[in-house]
């Protein structure tokens with residue numbers, strides 16, 4: 001496989017969606033290709049950083065309101 | 078925000094069939110949701126803490142998309158639709174995710190990427206980088222953005238996202254792949 005093809009398979013690789021034979025070919029390419037390995041590292045870094053954008057504390061008034069709603073729901077059920 | 082998951086009212090406009098279907102949550106596989114079934118208050122608190130950020134981001138993007146859609150309708154009424162139609166015709170989800178000029182005639186890298194191992198962690202994880210990532214997520218097409226947020230921000234798995242958005246596994250993968258690739262590109266422009 002070429003690098004151009006490999007980069008389009010990376011999400012499927014990370015999600016475990018490649019068939020065993022494709023996966024073997026993918027890993028074989030990656031092990032001998034610095035560029036594709038770097039690209040995979042970049043994609044993993046992007047995924048990790050996307051995850052970090054979630055850090056956002058729940059505002060206290062909203063949290064209090066939600067907890068009250070929960071207690072009300074619990075008492076009613 | 079997460080309380081919306083338990084109500085029967087959709088928090089998004091009825092005329093957008095691609096929005097998540099809250100009924101999917103009927104049969105939870107999430108451990109937090111399981112604990113919730115036994116009315117565990119600590120579990121509920123953990124759940125809202127975990128989901129607040131992603132839910133807010135998702136809600137904000139829907140509100141923004143809705144505003145953009147309303148603007149588009151208004152623009153069409155003003156008979157400016159020609160430009161809008163023109164752009165939407167050429168804005169498609171196909172094509173390669175990496176600039177083809179970075180590969181040689183043999184389709185191997187001619188201008189290979191850097192693995193960012195020399196980027197100091199303080200810079201990589203710094204506020205400016207995260208802001209950059211946020212902006213890149215905001216710039217995605219709405220369909221890519223909702224999948225990226227649900228997968229990589231809210232941490233749902235592929236099956237859950239397909240169920241929630243009523244999309245095929247192949248469609249989910251394409252949207253995620255293109256979304257992540259755009260964020261990667263934006264990071265590369267910034268870090269390299």
Ligand SMILES: [Zn+2]
Nearest residue numbers: 003006033036
């Ligand atoms: Zn390669």
